[in-house]
Amino acid sequence: xxxxxxxxxxxPIKGIGAEALEHAFLTPGRPLPGDRSWAVAxxxxxxxxxxQPCRNFLRGAASPQLMAITAETLANGHLCLRHPQRDALxxxxxxxxxxxxxxxxxxxxxxxxxPTRLVQAPPEGMSDAPFASVSVLNMASLRALSxxxxxxxxxxxFRGNIWLQGLAPWEEFDLIGKxxxxxxxxxxxxxxxxxxxxxxxxxxxxxxxxxxxxxxxxGWGHSEFGVYAEVITAGQVCTGDAAKVV
Numbered sequence: 001x002x003x004x005x006x007x008x009x010x011x012p013i014k015g016i017g018a019e020a021l022e023h024a025f026l027t028p029g030r031p032l033p034g035d036r037s038w039a040v041a042x043x044x045x046x047x048x049x050x051x052q053p054c055r056n057f058l059r060g061a062a063s064p065q066l067m068a069i070t071a072e073t074l075a076n077g078h079l080c081l082r083h084p085q086r087d088a089l090x091x092x093x094x095x096x097x098x099x100x101x102x103x104x105x106x107x108x109x110x111x112x113x114x115p116t117r118l119v120q121a122p123p124e125g126m127s128d129a130p131f132a133s134v135s136v137l138n139m140a141s142l143r144a145l146s147x148x149x150x151x152x153x154x155x156x157x158f159r160g161n162i163w164l165q166g167l168a169p170w171e172e173f174d175l176i177g178k179x180x181x182x183x184x185x186x187x188x189x190x191x192x193x194x195x196x197x198x199x200x201x202x203x204x205x206x207x208x209x210x211x212x213x214x215x216x217x218x219g220w221g222h223s224e225f226g227v228y229a230e231v232i233t234a235g236q237v238c239t240g241d242a243a244k245v246v
Contacts, residue, residue, distance in 0.1 A: 003243045005163070005238065006239070007162075009159070012038060012079055015039070016071075018159065024236070024237055026236075029132050030132050031127060035134075041115075043115075051126060058108060061197045062108075062112055064208050065085070065108075067201035068083055069083045084206070085106070086107070133228040133230060135159075136187065140170075142158075144170070145219070153210060172227050175245065178245050179245070180229075186231075186235070190229060191228050192226070193227060
């Protein structure tokens, strides 16, 4: 069976809103375009220029309701955010920070430091990895975990960029240290992604309903799912494109 791109996703605001794509142009030393371009800092954050650790920002591990947000990037660069418990919000991230903070407030736990400011990411993005990463995940691994849990897990739980179809379960970990061509781009597969409680939340409801971390540990002895990769050769990637080791 050939290996192909099953899904492409980006997340314009870190931890807040998944957006499906049909194609993207990857550039060396950069994340997928528009992915984690912004992040919402909370009142206890110690922010600084450049990349910052995830503890400074709102994220699904702290509030499962954030996992139910979807995003749409509009032609004018504005973002439209939707959540099942909130009216849709359209914002210009360069100037509508307060509107976003107010919209998020009911979705964020009252006993945690409140959302305070919208932070623009550096050119290398603001993923959990301290380098410009593109996350590559495996549909077969998702099916294996789903079968163990007895729940059909949505890909949005794992907030990945590129989902591959055609690998064996967990074969993505065998690719670490190798270079793969996906569409026209080449990526170096660098390291596994360690998961947090964000994956326990249902992206349709924002409620925790699947013990993903416990099942990864009991079933396979780790809490890793997916691989951080680094773009080394520019190129277009589209759903349905082939992927191979080079």
